[in-house]
Amino acid sequence: MRVREGTAVLGLGFVLAVTVVWWALALWPMPGDAPAWLVRTRLVCFGADGHTLPTRAGWTVLIGEPLAMLGALFVIWGRDVASGLSDMRRSLAGRLVLRAATLALLLAVSAATVRVARASAGDPPLAGGAAGAGARRVDRPAPPLRLVDERGDTLALTGARGRPAIVAFAFGHCETVCPLVVRDALAAARAASDRRPAVFIVTLDPWRDAPARLAGIAAQWHLTGDAHVLGGSVEAVEATLDAWGVARTRDPRTGDIIHAGTVYLIDGGGRIAYAVNGGADAIASLVRRL
Numbered sequence: 001m002r003v004r005e006g007t008a009v010l011g012l013g014f015v016l017a018v019t020v021v022w023w024a025l026a027l028w029p030m031p032g033d034a035p036a037w038l039v040r041t042r043l044v045c046f047g048a049d050g051h052t053l054p055t056r057a058g059w060t061v062l063i064g065e066p067l068a069m070l071g072a073l074f075v076i077w078g079r080d081v082a083s084g085l086s087d088m089r090r091s092l093a094g095r096l097v098l099r100a101a102t103l104a105l106l107l108a109v110s111a112a113t114v115r116v117a118r119a120s121a122g123d124p125p126l127a128g129g130a131a132g133a134g135a136r137r138v139d140r141p142a143p144p145l146r147l148v149d150e151r152g153d154t155l156a157l158t159g160a161r162g163r164p165a166i167v168a169f170a171f172g173h174c175e176t177v178c179p180l181v182v183r184d185a186l187a188a189a190r191a192a193s194d195r196r197p198a199v200f201i202v203t204l205d206p207w208r209d210a211p212a213r214l215a216g217i218a219a220q221w222h223l224t225g226d227a228h229v230l231g232g233s234v235e236a237v238e239a240t241l242d243a244w245g246v247a248r249t250r251d252p253r254t255g256d257i258i259h260a261g262t263v264y265l266i267d268g269g270g271r272i273a274y275a276v277n278g279g280a281d282a283i284a285s286l287v288r289r290l
Contacts, residue, residue, distance in 0.1 A: 005084035008077035012085075013101070015073055019066040020108045026054050026062050027115045043247065043258045053116060055260075055277045135282055138272040142167075142264070143243035145200065147230035148211045150218035155228055158270065160198040164290040165266040166283065169246050171205035171257055172217040181261045182221045188283035189227065197287050199227035204248055204257045206237035265290060 026046045046058030054062055074081065088094030145157035145167065157165060168185045170178035182201055189197050201221065203209035209217060209231050218229045231237055241248065248259040263283055265274040267290040274286045 004077075005080045005087065008073075008080035009084035009088070011073055011077060012081050015066065015069045016101070016105065018069070020104075022066065023062065023108065023112055026058065027112055029115075043249070043260055135274050135276045135286060138264075138275050140272055142266050142270050142272045143240075143245075145202070145230075145240060145244075147202065147232045147236060147240060148214070149228040149230055150214040150223070152211065155200070155230060157200065157266065160200075160266070161270055162268045164192075164195050164197040164268060164287050166197050166199045166287065167202065167244075167264040167266060168200070169202050169204050169241070169244075169248075169259065169262075170221075171203050172209045172213065172220065173205065173255065174257070177259070177261045179221075181263065182223075184280040184283060185263055186222070186227060187280035188287060191280065191284035192287040195287055195290065196226070199223070201227070201229045202240060202244075203229065203231040203237060204241065204246070204259055205250075205255065206231055206234045208255055 025042060045061060046054035085098070088098055142157055146154065149155045157167070166185050166189060168181050170181050185199050185201065189199050201223070203214075203217075209229075211231055214229050214231050221229065223229060244264075246259065248257050250257045261277060263276045264272050265276060265283065265286050267273045273290055276283050276286060
């Protein structure tokens with residue numbers, strides 16, 4: 001095998017190896033004590049925490065990046081890759097390497113399939129087009145939620161019993177995910193106004209989003225009526241976030257927080273009905289089912 005063909009085959013092997021690592025990073029369940037950098041990387045790249053599957057944008061990255069690398073490889077070295085693989089098939093050692101690589105890829109695909117199937121178990125498909133995009137059925141009691149709102153009043157999720165509630169998580173200094181999450185939650189509440197949903201936006205940053213600042217944040221996010229931003233002491237907010245299983249990682253130098261944009265929909269009985277990563281239309285459609 002010539003040097004150019006050998007380099008092309010090694011390039012193919014490198015792309016496949018990177019793809020396996022890429023998929024493992026996105027799909028492998030993480031333990032509760034996973035390093036902060038790993039949680040941060042997974043949230044940034046795929047929008048997934050330690051147990052959930054990637055969001056739609058995450059799947060696009062997960063599939064698109066390997067395809068782009070393979071496409072570039074075959075555009076530049078396509079003939080050399082084909083010639084190099086052909087040469088490998090002519091020798092015993094080459095055939096063994098190819099069979100081992102094929103077996104490893106099959107095992108990786110099988111593991112990914114099992115992981116997706118297990119993560120989706122118990123989440124029946126949601127009919128209705130956009131309503132099912134990025135949403136999963138949960139059906140479990142909502143954890144406690146009792147914090148201070150922008151008026152200084154203590155609000156609890158139990159106060160919304162008898163009607164739906166939208167619970168989301170954001171923080172005042174965020175300029176990326178949070179404004180979109182808040183906008184979608186408010187737009188969904190307006191679209192499903194016949195169901196009178198309450199909206200609770202829980203801060204992820206109790207260090208900076210202190211109770212005295214909540215009124216300014218509520219104005220910044222245009223919260224009115226039954227839409228509230230909730231905060232409190234660092235201990236109280238952190239305990240609430242932990243109870244809700246909100247995956248997040250905070251940079252102690254900047255205070256910025258990396259987190260997923262999951263929105264929870266609570267039915268009138270106080271149970272989490274759906275977890276949604278979609279937009280306002282998907283949220284509104286699901287609220288109407290509650």
